[in-house]
Amino acid sequence: MANLLLPGDQAPWFHAPALSGNPRYAFDTAAGRLILMLFAGPAAHPALAPALRLLAEHRGLFDDRYACFFGVSTDPHDVLEGTVEQQLPGIRWFLDHDGAVSRLYGALDDGMSETNYRPHWLLLDPTLRVCGRFPISAGDQAIAALQAQIAAPDIYSAAPVLVVPRVFEPALCRRLIELYEAKGGEDSGFMREENGLTVERVDHHHKRRSDYHIEDDSLREQLRARLARFLLPQIKRALGWQATRIERWMVACYDGDNGGGHFRAHRDNTTKGTAHRKFACTINLNAGEYDGGDLCFPEFGPATYRAPTGGAVIFSCSLLHEAQPVTRGKRYAFLPFLYDEDGARLRETNLQFLAASATSQPQPTITTDAPA
Numbered sequence: 594m595a596n597l598l599l600p601g602d603q604a605p606w607f608h609a610p611a612l613s614g615n616p617r618y619a620f621d622t623a624a625g626r627l628i629l630m631l632f633a634g635p636a637a638h639p640a641l642a643p644a645l646r647l648l649a650e651h652r653g654l655f656d657d658r659y660a661c662f663f664g665v666s667t668d669p670h671d672v673l674e675g676t677v678e679q680q681l682p683g684i685r686w687f688l689d690h691d692g693a694v695s696r697l698y699g700a701l702d703d704g705m706s707e708t709n710y711r712p713h714w715l716l717l718d719p720t721l722r723v724c725g726r727f728p729i730s731a732g733d734q735a736i737a738a739l740q741a742q743i744a745a746p747d748i749y750s751a752a753p754v755l756v757v758p759r760v761f762e763p764a765l766c767r768r769l770i771e772l773y774e775a776k777g778g779e780d781s782g783f784m785r786e787e788n789g790l791t792v793e794r795v796d797h798h799h800k801r802r803s804d805y806h807i808e809d810d811s812l813r814e815q816l817r818a819r820l821a822r823f824l825l826p827q828i829k830r831a832l833g834w835q836a837t838r839i840e841r842w843m844v845a846c847y848d849g850d851n852g853g854g855h856f857r858a859h860r861d862n863t864t865k866g867t868a869h870r871k872f873a874c875t876i877n878l879n880a881g882e883y884d885g886g887d888l889c890f891p892e893f894g895p896a897t898y899r900a901p902t903g904g905a906v907i908f909s910c911s912l913l914h915e916a917q918p919v920t921r922g923k924r925y926a927f928l929p930f931l932y933d934e935d936g937a938r939l940r941e942t943n944l945q946f947l948a949a950s951a952t953s954q955p956q957p958t959i960t961t962d963a964p965a
């Protein structure tokens with residue numbers, strides 16, 4: 594018998610076709626709000642009718658801000674006959690015609706038949722952990738549990754981020770900004786998995802930023818030495834992990850004009866080409882000179898974080914995070930990823946999955962003993 598999830602379990606992440614037309618909807622990106630899932634199986638089955646009625650009656654709960662609904666339908670007729678329908682905001686369906694998602698969540702054993710489907714409701718918190726599982730006949734309890742969570746959300750800690758001031762001195766921050774201004778930046782893409790390959794895509798709706806890639810070896814060495822001396826020991830002390838490698842040497846610029854630079858909610862290590870990344874590092878170069886542009890971690894509530902000029906915010910690459918739109922001025926930042934020797938091996942192994950356009954060079958070891 595397949596394993597159904599229990600309260601406290603992490604809901605597994607998956608990609609699946611969605612009724613919206615997206616052939617690979619990334620479920621993990623829906624985090625940051627309460628999620629009510631309905632494992633319907635074939636949604637036209639008479640046992641599902643009360644559940645679909647309940648959903649319609651409580652449609653107003655699903656606003657995409659505090660809560661959203663995801664149904665899982667296994668029968669292609671559900672779409673053709675209009676039994677399931679996307680309604681934005683808040684109501685979406687996965688088309689699980691091969692049963693993969695249903696199996697992952699224990700709603701289905703092998704084979705595809707109505708008789709061995711276990712329809713049920715699942716309530717997830719904003720970090721995608723299970724709050725409650727309810728039989729299909731107990732939809733009223735599922736809705737009540739959702740309403741209770743909206744009224745009084747679980748208390749989570751602040752986002753597990755580490756703020757480390759004084760990594761780059763003000764003159765170095767200024768020098769990096771001047772370098773960007775002299776050389777200019779290039780439109781910045783993001784990594785996505787397509788047909789088994791990690792490719793770089795540009796989409797200004799998702800991310801709008803320009804990056805200058807630092808090629809000067811002596812400047813890289815100065816940056817490396819400061820990270821090794823002033824930052825890595827703090828990561829070791831607070832997070833118990835020693836970084837030995839750094840990826841990306843660049844000055845990034847989010848411009849408040851031209852549509853407002855931003856980077857919508859994402860994780861940094863969910864493709865094969867980025868799986869080696871452990872911690873992300875944001876070093877702001879001019880924290881007092883712009884509005885907006887703060888970091889937030891939607892799984893952990895609305896609090897925002899802004900590293901001071903020359904200081905770092907460090908966070909796990911697995912956390913959902915967003916760089917909010919800059920609404921005035923320009924935000925400059927130095928944005929490396931940190932990893933270790935295990936990561937270096939993984940990166941090497943996964944180079945074969947990087948599309949030629951996205952290929953980047955493995956980086957040398959950062960030693961921790963060289964003072965700046």
Ligand SMILES: O=C(O)CCC(=O)C(=O)O
Nearest residue numbers: 856861875888916926928
């Ligand atoms: O702007 C930031 O501080 C974070 C940037 C980011 O999340 C990224 O480049 O992956």
Ligand SMILES: [Fe+2]
Nearest residue numbers: 860861873914
């Ligand atoms: Fe990121």
